Every structure is written in structure tokens, then in C-alpha cells.
Amino acid sequence: MKFFEDIGVGEISDIGRHTFTAEDIKGFAARFDPQPFHLDEAAAARSHFGRLCASGWHTACVWMRLLIDFRRREDEERRARGEGVAQLGPSPGFRDLKWLKPVYVGDTISYATEVVETRGLSSRPGWGMISVCNTGVNQHGEPVMSFISSVLVECRDRGPQGS
Amino acid sequence: MKFFEDIGVGEISDIGRHTFTAEDIKGFAARFDPQPFHLDEAAAARSHFGRLCASGWHTACVWMRLLIDFRRREDEERRARGEGVAQLGPSPGFRDLKWLKPVYVGDTISYATEVVETRGLSSRPGWGMISVCNTGVNQHGEPVMSFISSVLVECRDRGPQGS
Numbered sequence: 001m002k003f004f005e006d007i008g009v010g011e012i013s014d015i016g017r018h019t020f021t022a023e024d025i026k027g028f029a030a031r032f033d034p035q036p037f038h039l040d041e042a043a044a045a046r047s048h049f050g051r052l053c054a055s056g057w058h059t060a061c062v063w064m065r066l067l068i069d070f071r072r073r074e075d076e077e078r079r080a081r082g083e084g085v086a087q088l089g090p091s092p093g094f095r096d097l098k099w100l101k102p103v104y105v106g107d108t109i110s111y112a113t114e115v116v117e118t119r120g121l122s123s124r125p126g127w128g129m130i131s132v133c134n135t136g137v138n139q140h141g142e143p144v145m146s147f148i149s150s151v152l153v154e155c156r157d158r159g160p161q162g163s
Numbered sequence: 164m165k166f167f168e169d170i171g172v173g174e175i176s177d178i179g180r181h182t183f184t185a186e187d188i189k190g191f192a193a194r195f196d197p198q199p200f201h202l203d204e205a206a207a208a209r210s211h212f213g214r215l216c217a218s219g220w221h222t223a224c225v226w227m228r229l230l231i232d233f234r235r236r237e238d239e240e241r242r243a244r245g246e247g248v249a250q251l252g253p254s255p256g257f258r259d260l261k262w263l264k265p266v267y268v269g270d271t272i273s274y275a276t277e278v279v280e281t282r283g284l285s286s287r288p289g290w291g292m293i294s295v296c297n298t299g300v301n302q303h304g305e306p307v308m309s310f311i312s313s314v315l316v317e318c319r320d321r322g323p324q325g326s
Binding site: 031 | 218228231254256
């Protein structure tokens with residue numbers, strides 16, 4: 001991760017893409033969201049969705065996975081260039097998650113993040129809070145999901161224990 | 164599900180509880196949130212969490228599973244009593260998800276829902292929208308997660324195709 005001071009509003013990162021297979025959709029749904037339209041093609045055809053589609057939680061969890069992989073790649077590149085890598089603090093949560101369109105079997109979702117707010121924290125010297133708008137867009141260019149998440153990011157200048 | 168007309172603001176449902184084991188936490192994290200403090204006890208001890216703890220997405224996905232199981236039990240009981248069962252429409256999303264405390268290995272989280280808003284939809288006759296505040300509380304009585312979700316619920320009186 002970049003240090004807090006180096007993060008600017010408007011920065012966009014393409015974090016990766018994922019194709020949702022039937023096996024993938026059914027496997028997640030069997031464990032966490034066992035509704036017929038996520039589990040069975042015939043039942044999905046009779047539902048308001050019309051076809052097998054992924055749990056909205058599945059779409060969101062894939063975002064999380066791709067973000068972790070993306071940050072790891074970025075940090076490895078920073079270390080390879082001899083740059084410092086900022087620590088992340090806990091995420092207090094997120095807001096306004098919207099499932100805008102169903103994610104159907106075979107859809108490829110491209111995920112991106114855009115920094116929408118940065119602010120220093122007087123309550124936690126050495127850390128800043130960033131808010132990021134996260135989106136998933138299908139292969140037709142249609143947004144399928146968006147939400148805003150926040151996370152604490154280490155500042156470059158946080159005193160003797162910060163490096 | 165109850166029909167829209169039968170749902171009132173303030174109704175609370177205990178939907179179930181789940182104990183997060185180390186295997187459970189690591190299995191979810193390996194797939195969707197591979198951060199050291201969700202994957203490895205020693206790494207977690209060195210992190211800001213101090214102990215192995217569940218991905219916030221895991222805590223939320225368990226809520227989804229328990230809700231589906233709860234609704235299914237309720238609907239079976241309604242059918243057994245000869246009552247009608249309302250259909251649910253898609254969920255447009257949710258808001259204000261807060262991860263309030265870590266969920267540590269061995270914690271048992273009790274999940275509940277409380278109806279916070281009901282409104283008819285002029286744009287979709289025969290359906291209403293309910294908003295529900297969802298919470299998870301650990302065995303010490305501490306809230307660990309809350310968020311507000313919305314879903315479309317069928318009205319009892321939605322014309323000839325509604326029954």
C-alpha cells in the first residue's frame with residue numbers, strides 16, 4: 001500500500017477480473033446463500049432473475065479477494081523498487097452497497113477502486129482514513145455492484161515506530 | 164416470509180447463532196480474504212487484532228446463511244398452519260455496514276434482525292420495500308456487526324397472479 005500522504009482523491013486502480021462459473025456460483029450459494037436461483041438452473045429460469053446468477057455476497061467477496069491479491073502485487077513491486085510499504089489498519093465497514101444488475105453464469109466482472117476521500121485523523125496520529133468507491137462492471141460494460149469502503153492507512157511520517 | 168401488510172416496524176427476529184472455529188475462519192479467508200490475521204495464529208498475534216479473527220465478510224456471509232435458514236423454517240411453519248407465504252423480490256443492496264469488534268476464534272455470534280422501515284412502492288404495485296437492521300452480538304453481549312438491508316416483499320393483495 002502507498003503511504004497515506006501519497007494517496008490522492010480520484011486515483012483509480014483496476015484490481016482484476018473474475019468469470020463466474022456455474023460451479024463457482026453454486027458452491028458459494030450452497031454454503032452462504034442457498035436460494036434456488038443461485039443453486040439450480042431450472043429454478044433460476046422460473047425466478048425473477050430468469051437464469052442462474054451469483055449471490056450478491058459472492059460478487060462482493062470476489063472483490064475482497066482480488067483487492068488483497070492486487071495490494072500484494074503492488075507491495076511486492078514497491079519492495080523490488082526499494083520503496084517503503086504502508087501498513088493498513090482495520091476497516092470500520094462500508095456504506096451504500098448496491099447490487100445494480102444480476103451477475104449471471106458466465107459473466108466476467110472487472111473490478112476497480114477509486115479514491116473518493118482522504119482525511120487525517122487527529123484521534124490516531126500517524127494514520128489517515130481513505131474512502132474508496134469499489135465497482136464491478138460486466139463484459140457488456142454494465143455496472144453490477146458498487147459500494148464505498150474505508151480503511152486506515154499508515155502515514156509516511158508517524159514517528160520512530162512507524163518505519 | 165410474511166406478506167408486506169403483516170410486517171411492522173420494530174419487529175425483531177432472532178435468526179440464529181454461529182461459533183467461528185479456526186478451521187472455519189481460515190477456510191473462508193483462504194478463498195476470499197487471505198490476510199495474515201485471518202489465516203495464521205502466529206501472524207494474528209503480531210497484528211493489531213492480537214488473535215486469529217474472522218474476515219468481516221465471513222461474519223456477514225454467515226448472517227446471510229442464517230437468514231435463509233430462518234426464513235425457510237418460518238415458511239415451513241406457515242405452510243403447516245395453512246397460511247400463505249409471501250414471495251421476496253431482489254435486494255437492491257444495503258447500507259452502513261459496520262464491523263464494530265473483531266470476531267475471534269471461538270466466538271459465538273448471535274444474529275438478529277429488526278424491521279426499521281416499511282413502505283409501499285407506487286412503481287411496483289403489489290410489492291413493498293422493507294428495511295431491516297441486522298446485528299451480530301458476541302457471547303459477551305458486544306455488537307460485532309450491524310448493517311441495514313432492504314428487500315422487496317410481496318403484498319397479500321396483488322391481484323390474480325399474486326396468490
